[in-house]
Amino acid sequence: MPNLNRKRVYLSLVAALLLQLLPFSGILLQIKPDFLLLVLLFWLLRAPNICNIGVAWTAGILMDLVTGDLFGQNALAYAITAFLAVMYQRRLILFTVLQQSVYVLLLLFVNQVILLVLKSFSGSEYFGWTYFVPSLTGIMLWYAVLHSRISFHIMARQQ
Amino acid sequence: MDQQQAPRFFIHGPSPFVRLIVFSMLSLALMASDSKFSYLTPVRDALTVALQPLQVVANSPFVLYKNIGDHFTTQQALRNELDVLKKQAIFQSIQVQAMQSLKGENDQLRTLMQASKVSSQQSRLAEIMHTGRDPFSHKVIVNIGAENHVLAGQAVVDGAGVIGQVTRVFPYSSEVTLLTDKTLSIPIQVERNALRAISFGHGRDNVVNLPYLPANVDIQKGDKLVTSGIDGIYPAGLAVAMVDSVKTNVSSPFAQIIAKPMAGIQNHRQVLILSSDTENLVAKDIQQVLSADAQKQSDLKQKSEKGNDAKP
Numbered sequence: 467m468p469n470l471n472r473k474r475v476y477l478s479l480v481a482a483l484l485l486q487l488l489p490f491s492g493i494l495l496q497i498k499p500d501f502l503l504l505v506l507l508f509w510l511l512r513a514p515n516i517c518n519i520g521v522a523w524t525a526g527i528l529m530d531l532v533t534g535d536l537f538g539q540n541a542l543a544y545a546i547t548a549f550l551a552v553m554y555q556r557r558l559i560l561f562t563v564l565q566q567s568v569y570v571l572l573l574l575f576v577n578q579v580i581l582l583v584l585k586s587f588s589g590s591e592y593f594g595w596t597y598f599v600p601s602l603t604g605i606m607l608w609y610a611v612l613h614s615r616i617s618f619h620i621m622a623r624q625q
Numbered sequence: 626m627d628q629q630q631a632p633r634f635f636i637h638g639p640s641p642f643v644r645l646i647v648f649s650m651l652s653l654a655l656m657a658s659d660s661k662f663s664y665l666t667p668v669r670d671a672l673t674v675a676l677q678p679l680q681v682v683a684n685s686p687f688v689l690y691k692n693i694g695d696h697f698t699t700q701q702a703l704r705n706e707l708d709v710l711k712k713q714a715i716f717q718s719i720q721v722q723a724m725q726s727l728k729g730e731n732d733q734l735r736t737l738m739q740a741s742k743v744s745s746q747q748s749r750l751a752e753i754m755h756t757g758r759d760p761f762s763h764k765v766i767v768n769i770g771a772e773n774h775v776l777a778g779q780a781v782v783d784g785a786g787v788i789g790q791v792t793r794v795f796p797y798s799s800e801v802t803l804l805t806d807k808t809l810s811i812p813i814q815v816e817r818n819a820l821r822a823i824s825f826g827h828g829r830d831n832v833v834n835l836p837y838l839p840a841n842v843d844i845q846k847g848d849k850l851v852t853s854g855i856d857g858i859y860p861a862g863l864a865v866a867m868v869d870s871v872k873t874n875v876s877s878p879f880a881q882i883i884a885k886p887m888a889g890i891q892n893h894r895q896v897l898i899l900s901s902d903t904e905n906l907v908a909k910d911i912q913q914v915l916s917a918d919a920q921k922q923s924d925l926k927q928k929s930e931k932g933n934d935a936k937p
Contacts, residue, residue: 480679483679484679484682484683486758487679487680487683487684487758488683488686488687489683489684489687489754489755489756490756491755491756495756495758495760496760518641518644519641519644519645519648520644520648523648523651523652526652528676531669531672531673531676532676532679532680532758533757533758533759534757534758534764534793534800535759536656536659536660537655537656537658537659537665537669538651538652538653538654538655538656538659539652539656541648541651541652541655542648542649542652542653542656545644545645545648545649545652546645546649549641549642549644549645552641553641584656588660594829597761
């Protein structure tokens with residue numbers, strides 16, 4: 467049932483975008499993980515036939531719209547990150563949860579570094595070390611979700 | 626482990642690398658056109674409006690929480706607030722009376738000087754919906770936009786002083802850059818000695834700084850900085866910040882001056898957006914002065930010509 471799968475993937479992406487849009491402020495805003503990228507990576511590794519680089523790019527464009535950043539900034543970062551995920555997708559799917567998490571952490575860092583470079587090109591201010599905190603909270607969330615096997619319930623109905 | 630579908634032996638569509646190149650090019654083109662030209666602004670606006678329902682849904686739990694909180698405010702808290710407000714009203718009514726006599730006097734003096742009267746500025750009440758999504762840029766989103774005749778560039782204030790400036794306008798909301806953002810600068814004046822300077826947002830610690838002032842500049846800790854009004858955006862005399870520290874460094878010819886904003890940029894919900902009538906007023910003032918000068922000069926010329934004619 468490829469149609470149903472597709473619907474599940476897109477619905478979860480919209481849900482992630484909603485999470486991303488929650489009006490956090492203060493310290494919560496600083497540690498907020500990139501929900502949309504995490505869900506994207508989840509599907510990129512598990513359903514690469516549905517969630518591909520194009521979907522990641524479109525999600526990035528939506529992020530640009532809601533954050534008011536330079537148009538195409540998040541899109542480029544997401545596309546490159548998605549490419550790195552898809553490149554080793556066959557190998558990654560055989561890894562354990564912990565090994566996968568290490569690679570995903572690397573991807574989250576890569577995403578933030580690309581954004582940092584693009585933002586500094588467009589004349590943004592200096593970022594402190596706290597800039598990378600969302601990657602760490604993101605990987606904690608990733609590990610917690612995969613370890614607690616919530617994802618299996620999501621996956622179970624897909625087959 | 627996760628059940629994986631049978632691997633696809635036949636690649637459908639272009640390879641990941643080709644896709645990466647195509648989408649990278651596309652986003653680079655978008656970035657270039659967005660930063661250098663404004664072709665994409667209508668597209669952007671339309672898409673932002675399309676995403677508005679999502680924003681509303683995302684904001685709804687917080688709005689609901691706030692409404693519930695409002696509903697269960699204790700009577701004691703309300704009474705306390707009422708007391709404070711009553712006291713404030715009494716004090717302010719005295720000030721307003723003094724203001725009115727001053728205003729009358731000022732208008733009279735201005736008419737004597739043949740300068741244009743400064744009309745009271747129109748303002749619009751707006752409510753902050755949420756802070757910007759990026760924790761490193763100091764921006765907030767307010768609930769009125771182009772539909773309520775908000776324009777980019779208008780000044781935003783609260784009861785205590787300047788908050789910032791409207792930088793982007795969407796149909797139903799607009800983005801306000803706070804004065805602590807690194808990209809925002811405000812022409813200011815030290816209230817004590819009328820020294821003019823420009824304040825720049827610091828970007829990190831919710832403060833502003835005054836760069837490029839000589840090390841021996843006459844600014845002290847505790848000085849109040851107000852808008853100078855020469856930019857035509859901010860009306861003159863609004864409180865901006867209070868000087869917090871003045872440091873001089875032997876290796877630098879400039880003083881390092883840090884000031885704390887007076888307005889509650891972190892904790893207010895209601896703000897005022899001032900419509901920039903002053904722009905026209907300042908322009909009118911300048912034109913009047915220029916035309917008066919031209920008149921004088923032509924008069925002088927005529928006189929001197931007459932004088933020349935009379936001499937021989």
